[in-house]
Amino acid sequence: SHQLEFWWELALLIVIMLLGHWIEMRSLAQTTSALDSLAALLPDQAERVRDGQIVAVAPADLEVGDIVVIRPGGSIPADGRIVEGRAAMDESMVTGESQTVTRSDGDSVTAGTVASDSGLRIVITATGDETTLAGIQRLVADAQNSSSRAQRLADTAAGWLFWFALGAAAITAIVWTAIGLPDEAVVRTITVLVIACPHALGLAIPLVVSIATERAARGGVLVKDRLALESMRTVDSVLFDKTGTLTRGEPTVTDVFAVDDVDQDQLLALAAAAESDSEHPLARAIVGAADRHRLRVPTSSDFSSSPAVGVTATIEGTTVRVGGPHLLAEEHLDELPVADRWRADGAIILHVIQDRRLIGALKLADEIRSESREAVDALHAQG
Known part of the structure; x- marks a missing residue:
């Protein structure tokens, strides 16, 4: 009988098919995790x-x-x-x-x-x-379920080619068996299936699209429609919505100004102590800045918060208040001159008051992501 030597080819064919589907499913799971993170925004109770x-x-x-x-x-x-x-x-x-x-x-x-x-x-x-x-x-789920025009065309062609390959293999088996060569029938039938199987056509485009959407989702970019992803090759100009897209989407302390007899680190430590019991995003940014600078933050007591005004706390026997323009109006104080320059940058400005004396100000802004800065620099270099 004829010795069959197709086992490696058949095994490799199966591995390629399974590997391709695994990569595609993994990319879908990546965006499912994005859906899970959206669902996690809701409270448990x-x-x-x-x-x-x-x-x-x-x-x-x-x-x-x-x-x-x-x-x-x-x-x-x-x-x-x-x-x-x-x-x-x-x-x-x-x-x-x-x-x-x-x-x-x-x-x-x-x-x-x-x-x-x-x-x-x-x-x-x-x-x-x-x-x-x-x-x-x-929207996110629809984006993942959508397919590009090229992928739809490839899927249609692969579907027709599959039936063509199956029909050709069946005809081959019938003809070689009919002429009395069953061993040759098996060999040639497998040959037809291995050569004509449309795995390359059926997997190449879906894999490219899946890997592209997975990498985009990993970078925080959700593609609304895969047709849009396909048309990206024709793009000449890119317009970005800065906030939350190129930036981190959370405030960060970017500058500290202290009056002459006050140290900047001391000012930041006092502000962090006053804000330590607050849940406000600006408070978390100030406390985080003090942690990054490894400052010793003193213990505070008698914390109170007033919406749209600021916070007040007792720190080492002094009353420290941190807040915006309403706080200054309440204390009958004028803002520091540096505030005009910071305001021109679109920053949030908080002043720090100790025992009714204005001792400094903090500049908070939405910081641009490092990867976004690299991408924009690359676009400028190409343009």
């Missing part, structure tokens, strides 16, 4: 008010018209409207904007955003699939 009692329920159990209590630093469990309270809302998950937005009675709030400094009561206006966050999740 919501505090619903019923008959004067506050009861913890799952966000999925909320209904339109329910009144929900939001604690300082808590996430909004479903789309709603504020009925009581005022807070600086961190809406970066929707807008990418690191600077908080003040919301008060009658204003709408979105599921997944954070009441950074104060508590609220909201009435639920949308739940489940009707929320803004659910709409964003649908």
Whole structure:
């Protein structure tokens, strides 16, 4: 009988097919993790008010018209409207904007955003699939399920070629068996299948698209439609929405100014001590800056926070206040001259007051990502 020597070829063919599908599924799983991170923006529990009692329920159990209590630093469990309270809302998950937005009675709030400094009561206006966050999740899922024009064409051609290869192999087997050579029939049938199998056509384009979308998702870029990805080869100019795209989407202390007899490190340490008990994004940025500089942050007490004004704390026997323009107006103080220059850069400016004396200011801005700076520099070099 004829010795078959096709085992390596058949095994390699199967490995290539399985490897290609594994890579494609891995790229889809990469974006599924992006969907999971969106879902993680919702809190595990919501505090619903019923008959004067506050009861913890799952966000999925909320209904339109329910009144929900939001604690300082808590996430909004479903789309709603504020009925009581005022807070600086961190809406970066929707807008990418690191600077908080003040919301008060009658204003709408979105599921997944954070009441950074104060508590609220909201009435639920949308739940489940009707929320803004659910709409964003649908966009991401649709992007992954979409296919490019080239991929659709390749899939169609591969489908026809598969049936052609199968038909040619069947005819080969029948003809060689009919003429009385069954061993030759097996050899030639396998030869036809190995050569004519459309694995290269069926996997090449999907793999390229899958790997491209996976690498983009890993870098924080979600492609809305794979047709758009395919058309990127014709792009001449790129316009970027700076906030949250080229930048980190969170505030960072980028400069410190202290009056003559105050050390900059001392100023930053005092500000970090005053802000240490606050959940506000700006407070976290100040505390983080002190940690990066490895400063000794003194212990604070008697912490209090006033929405849209600032924070107050007692530090080593002195009263330290950190806040914006409303704080200066409350203390009847004028801002430092450096504030005009910082404001021209679009920065957030916080002043630090110790025992009713203005001792310095902090500049906070949304810092550009290092990888974004490299990409923009590369685009300039090419242009």
